[in-house]
Amino acid sequence: MSDFTSNFWSFYVAGITIIGIVACGLLLWITSRKKVEATADNTTGHVWDEDLTEMNNPMPRWWMWLFIITLVFGAGYLAAYPGLGTFKGKLGWTQLGEYQAEVDKANAELQPLYARFEAMQPQEMAADTAAMAIGERLFMNNCAQCHGSDARGSKGFPNLADGDWLHGGAPDQIQKTIHDGRIGVMPPMAAAVGSPEDVRNLAHYVLSLSGSPHDSLKASLGKSKFTACAACHGMDGKGNVALGAPNLTDDIWLHGWGEAAITAMINNGKTNEMPAQTGKLTDAQIKVLTAYVWGLSNKAGAPR
Numbered sequence: 001m002s003d004f005t006s007n008f009w010s011f012y013v014a015g016i017t018i019i020g021i022v023a024c025g026l027l028l029w030i031t032s033r034k035k036v037e038a039t040a041d042n043t044t045g046h047v048w049d050e051d052l053t054e055m056n057n058p059m060p061r062w063w064m065w066l067f068i069i070t071l072v073f074g075a076g077y078l079a080a081y082p083g084l085g086t087f088k089g090k091l092g093w094t095q096l097g098e099y100q101a102e103v104d105k106a107n108a109e110l111q112p113l114y115a116r117f118e119a120m121q122p123q124e125m126a127a128d129t130a131a132m133a134i135g136e137r138l139f140m141n142n143c144a145q146c147h148g149s150d151a152r153g154s155k156g157f158p159n160l161a162d163g164d165w166l167h168g169g170a171p172d173q174i175q176k177t178i179h180d181g182r183i184g185v186m187p188p189m190a191a192a193v194g195s196p197e198d199v200r201n202l203a204h205y206v207l208s209l210s211g212s213p214h215d216s217l218k219a220s221l222g223k224s225k226f227t228a229c230a231a232c233h234g235m236d237g238k239g240n241v242a243l244g245a246p247n248l249t250d251d252i253w254l255h256g257w258g259e260a261a262i263t264a265m266i267n268n269g270k271t272n273e274m275p276a277q278t279g280k281l282t283d284a285q286i287k288v289l290t291a292y293v294w295g296l297s298n299k300a301g302a303p304r
């Protein structure tokens with residue numbers, strides 16, 4: 001609740017607030033006790049600009065009561081709700097609690113909607129227009145900021161519609177990715193490869209695996225260095241979904257291609273994270289999203 005490192009500012013803020021309320025009350029009390037002697041014509045006797053006089057009428061009752069009610073309300077509000085420094089208020093209300101209550105209420109209302117999908121296989125759901133409309137909305141709200149509204153990703157954020165997978169494209173693999181998140185870790189490999197020359201040659205060998213433009217002489221010199229990479233990417237460079245190591249033979253590049261991009265990858269490595277969605281989304285929502293993502297690359301006729 002408190003961002004302060006000591007209690008000083010909490011007391012400072014609370015003190016000023018309480019003093020302010022008490023001072024307003026005192027002001028009202030003092031002014032209401034002070035009677036000004038009225039003259040015969042009910043003026044205070046003050047005259048400005050020759051003929052402008054001040055009447056000696058009391059303040060209207062309703063105004064007085066409004067003032068008092070405001071003071072009492074202020075005191076009551078500050079006792080019940082957070083407002084006085086770090087005092088949490090008697091009702092224990094928090095923004096977070098209110099937000100959670102609203103989320104819980106919305107989830108409870110949506111429960112019957114998702115109940116229909118409970119018994120469905122992801123493959124079935126992907127063919128269900130109502131489920132996919134929900135999936136698309138969930139994707140726009142929770143995933144599109146990283147993967148793009150067409151799910152085709154961008155540099156560092158994988159394309160989810162192309163049938164090429166870091167962590168596997170079977171429904172249960174996709175579900176695990178969304179539920180628990182994934183961290184792809186490629187360690188810096190320069191030391192294991194050798195000299196900067198070796199790293200460059202290896203980069204050309206990697207490019208040759210997918211038939212990307214490369215220097216074939218350098219590639220043949222770099223080939224033997226690929227043993228350092230085989231543990232994760234496989235001896236044939238086709239990757240390993242258990243480690244999130246991408247297929248290097250398919251000309252699909254998450255972090256860019258070309259000598260510079262691959263050399264940087266070998267020298268610096270890369271840690272890339274897909275954040276876990278459990279806690280943010282319900283299991284039912286994750287199930288619908290799984291079917292939606294699976295369906296993106298498993299439509300009849302979609303490029304695989």
Ligand code: HEC
Nearest residue numbers: 142143146158165166167168177183184244272273274289
């Ligand atoms: C903060 C950015 C971010 C958000 C939000 C995000 N993702 Fe990801 N996602 C990533 C990154 C980065 C990766 C790649 C992880 C890696 O390199 O191992 C990834 C990977 C994935 C993968 C695995 C792809 C593969 O090739 O195996 C799936 C599936 C996926 N995300 C689905 C989703 C869904 C569904 C959502 C919405 C609920 C979502 N993501 C939200 C950043 C994000």
Ligand code: HEC
Nearest residue numbers: 184185186189228229232244245252253254255256265272
């Ligand atoms: C410990 C396992 C591991 C080793 C060893 C490893 N890599 Fe990787 N590599 C990965 C992972 C995991 C990723 C994906 C990182 C991510 O999620 O963004 C990756 C990504 C890459 C990429 C980017 C691919 C793309 O689509 O942009 C290249 C290129 C690459 N590795 C080349 C190599 C080379 C060359 C070697 C050997 C010198 C090597 N890797 C060794 C795990 C490894």
